[in-house]
Amino acid sequence: MQFYTPNSQKEIYMTGDLHGWHKNLAKGSSSWSDKYGCRDFEDEFVMTETLIKNINDTVDENDIIVHHGDWTFGGKANVQKLRDSIKCKTIVTLLGNHCKHIRNSEELQSLFTKVLDYNEFSLFGFNFINFHYPIMSWNYMSSKCIMTHGHCHHNLKHNIPNLIDVGIDGPNYGFKPVHISEIMKMYTDKREKLDHHTS
Numbered sequence: 001m002q003f004y005t006p007n008s009q010k011e012i013y014m015t016g017d018l019h020g021w022h023k024n025l026a027k028g029s030s031s032w033s034d035k036y037g038c039r040d041f042e043d044e045f046v047m048t049e050t051l052i053k054n055i056n057d058t059v060d061e062n063d064i065i066v067h068h069g070d071w072t073f074g075g076k077a078n079v080q081k082l083r084d085s086i087k088c089k090t091i092v093t094l095l096g097n098h099c100k101h102i103r104n105s106e107e108l109q110s111l112f113t114k115v116l117d118y119n120e121f122s123l124f125g126f127n128f129i130n131f132h133y134p135i136m137s138w139n140y141m142s143s144k145c146i147m148t149h150g151h152c153h154h155n156l157k158h159n160i161p162n163l164i165d166v167g168i169d170g171p172n173y174g175f176k177p178v179h180i181s182e183i184m185k186m187y188t189d190k191r192e193k194l195d196h197h198t199s
Contacts, residue, residue: 005121013177016068016150017167068150069096069132161190
């Protein structure tokens with residue numbers, strides 16, 4: 001497997017679970033009886049337009065986005081439509097459980113800088129593991145390593161400081177991608193808090 005290492009001279013952002021045009025994820029259009037996990041938007045169109053605007057307001061065209069899976073709903077055309085709407089030129093996407101169109105189409109894969117199931121790289125004194133799904137044990141886990149994931153929409157409860165959900169609907173993310181420096185700070189803050197409570 002060939003991994004992707006972001007250019008350390010560029011601004012690097014991580015996000016995931018955009019779920020573009022996912023009707024049931026927007027509270028106003030959802031047919032789910034339990035709307036606990038829904039995003040507070042009028043419908044899937046407002047939700048997706050907001051995500052696009054937030055990404056473009058946060059990330060410059062020459063920055064890098066590492067997206068952690070579940071790009072869009074609604075068919076192949078929406079994969080292209082969302083990609084065309086985001087100005088960032090370098091997007092690495094990890095394949096999620098709702099990424100079958102991307103997985104099965106070389107044409108759609110060509111829209112992205114890299115398409116991977118799993119990624120590893122080292123930058124700024126950290127090892128990073130990127131995967132759509134959270135896992136409880138991973139390569140370099142005992143070293144200064146951060147495992148970033150999506151999939152859970154911030155509903156996974158755990159005490160592992162270097163396991164970080166970067167999905168765009170994080171309670172403190174404002175539906176925006178997270179800069180890699182913030183991810184490193186999250187790890188450091190969680191590590192210090194855990195060490196404080198266990199010492």
